[in-house]
Amino acid sequence: MSQTNRTALLQDSAYLEWPFFETRHAQLQQALDSWAAQHLLHPAHDPAQVGASCRALVSQLGQAGWLRHAVGGKQWGGLQDVIDTRAICLIRETLARHEGLADFAFAMQGLGSGAISLFGSAEQQARYLPRVVSGAAIAAFALSEPEAGSDVAAMQCSAVRDGADYVLNGEKTWISNGGIADFYTVFVRTGEAPGARGISAFIVDADTPGFSVVEQIDVIAPHPLARIRFENCRIPVSQRIGEAGQGFKVAMATLDVFRTSVAAAALGFARCALQEALQRSTTRKMFGQTLADFQLTQAKLAQMAMAIDSSALLIYRAAWQRDQGKKVTKEAAMAKYVATESAQQVIDMAVQMFGGMGVVSQVKVESLYREIRALRIYEGASEVQQLIIAREMLKEFSAAQSATEQQARQEA
Numbered sequence: 001m002s003q004t005n006r007t008a009l010l011q012d013s014a015y016l017e018w019p020f021f022e023t024r025h026a027q028l029q030q031a032l033d034s035w036a037a038q039h040l041l042h043p044a045h046d047p048a049q050v051g052a053s054c055r056a057l058v059s060q061l062g063q064a065g066w067l068r069h070a071v072g073g074k075q076w077g078g079l080q081d082v083i084d085t086r087a088i089c090l091i092r093e094t095l096a097r098h099e100g101l102a103d104f105a106f107a108m109q110g111l112g113s114g115a116i117s118l119f120g121s122a123e124q125q126a127r128y129l130p131r132v133v134s135g136a137a138i139a140a141f142a143l144s145e146p147e148a149g150s151d152v153a154a155m156q157c158s159a160v161r162d163g164a165d166y167v168l169n170g171e172k173t174w175i176s177n178g179g180i181a182d183f184y185t186v187f188v189r190t191g192e193a194p195g196a197r198g199i200s201a202f203i204v205d206a207d208t209p210g211f212s213v214v215e216q217i218d219v220i221a222p223h224p225l226a227r228i229r230f231e232n233c234r235i236p237v238s239q240r241i242g243e244a245g246q247g248f249k250v251a252m253a254t255l256d257v258f259r260t261s262v263a264a265a266a267l268g269f270a271r272c273a274l275q276e277a278l279q280r281s282t283t284r285k286m287f288g289q290t291l292a293d294f295q296l297t298q299a300k301l302a303q304m305a306m307a308i309d310s311s312a313l314l315i316y317r318a319a320w321q322r323d324q325g326k327k328v329t330k331e332a333a334m335a336k337y338v339a340t341e342s343a344q345q346v347i348d349m350a351v352q353m354f355g356g357m358g359v360v361s362q363v364k365v366e367s368l369y370r371e372i373r374a375l376r377i378y379e380g381a382s383e384v385q386q387l388i389i390a391r392e393m394l395k396e397f398s399a400a401q402s403a404t405e406q407q408a409r410q411e412a
């Protein structure tokens with residue numbers, strides 16, 4: 001699609017008038033959309049150079065001021081003291097619509113430094129956050145291990161206290177920005193209690209002796225991704241984020257902020273696929289008319305539009321609710337499940353409409369088809385989201401039942 005057409009189509013921003021948003025949100029989205037149309041015009045990224053491309057994008061996003069939204073704390077360069085969930089969702093949606101790697105670069109600066117924004121000491125915040133905001137330091141979030149993915153509490157990687165230091169040993173895998181990050185927020189077992197209550201969070205600088213990147217992992221949509229290792233890696237106690245044994249809480253609170261934004265990235269990919277499908281189906285001639293003239297195509301376009309609007313409603317409900325200071329465990333899980341699963345279907349329908357062109361390498365819908373897949377797995381696979389939704393609903397049901405029983409007893 002030509003840039004002129006893309007720009008014209010991308011101006012459909014009626015949803016910004018929904019009551020979830022304030023005027024500043026619409027202004028932010030429109031400013032970013034114009035910036036992205038001018039600056040994110042990269043040709044397809046060479047998979048072998050994806051680390052360098054990502055570094056360049058972080059620096060570009062930092063210089064343009066967009067990374068100010070990714071951290072909390074005005075004194076460290078953040079735009080607000082508390083991360084604005086609607087803003088990060090709009091940014092991820094918009095960047096994803098223009099370029100997947102730009103969304104990834106933005107998201108990882110936020111996720112990788114999120115624990116420092118939320119729970120870091122003033123010294124940690126002063127040391128890391130200004131460089132995250134400017135793009136001078138690249139952040140990573142290291143939770144998963146080869147034997148502990150969905151079951152986070154099964155982690156083996158450990159830290160043992162030795163005087164004024166901790167000594168880390170073990171491996172983490174699937175670490176986004178692994179190999180290019182300047183620092184890693186790492187969650188390891190410190191053993192204060194069994195399971196999830198015996199985990200602590202630390203900041204490990206990439207140049208710390210005993211830290212190494214042992215494998216770069218190639219994935220279907222190229223991103224910097226690695227397996228990392230700690231071998232007698234010694235870090236001072238001052239690098240611990242929050243209290244000892246509170247690491248699981250730190251990790252979950254960080255994911256709570258960013259989970260809805262994964263859904264927003266999926267929404268951006270889906271919107272891009274719909275626009276590609278509209279463009280293609282209204283211009284592709286067949287059987288004496290265009291593809292869009294067939295009712296079977298119109299049914300697909302309608303399904304795509306409904307999937308996109310229902311995802312957007314769930315995403316911005318969760319983001320708005322979180323910005324009101326309310327708990328969003330269930331709402332964020334609903335948004336992530338629906339947006340990622342339905343974006344996959346929307347993109348698949350777009351590929352189908354493109355016919356053979358849809359599976360040609362680097363054609364936009366082909367890239368989207370690869371790009372969306374991992375979002376249904378990371379930051380909690382779809383099955384995990386379903387379990388969260390049901391668990392929260394059962395808790396609410398049980399609480400409502402107890403309240404009714406108590407009221408009945410009081411009235412008796």
Ligand SMILES: Cc1cc2nc3c(=O)[nH]c(=O)nc-3n(C[C@H](O)[C@H](O)[C@H](O)COP(=O)(O)OP(=O)(O)OC[C@H]3O[C@@H](n4cnc5c(N)ncnc54)[C@H](O)[C@@H]3O)c2cc1C
Nearest residue numbers: 141142143144149150151174175176374377378379381383
């Ligand atoms: C591209 C990419 C980037 C990533 N980036 C990071 C990162 O930056 N930092 C980080 O720490 N991790 C990262 N991850 C890891 C990611 O969070 C894990 O892959 C995810 O948690 C799943 O863990 P796993 O791969 O070990 O799969 P497993 O835990 O083995 O799960 C496999 C499958 O089992 C199913 N499943 C899981 N639980 C249940 C259940 N209760 N009932 C039924 N079915 C279930 C799901 O379909 C799941 O996909 C990334 C992963 C990918 C693919």
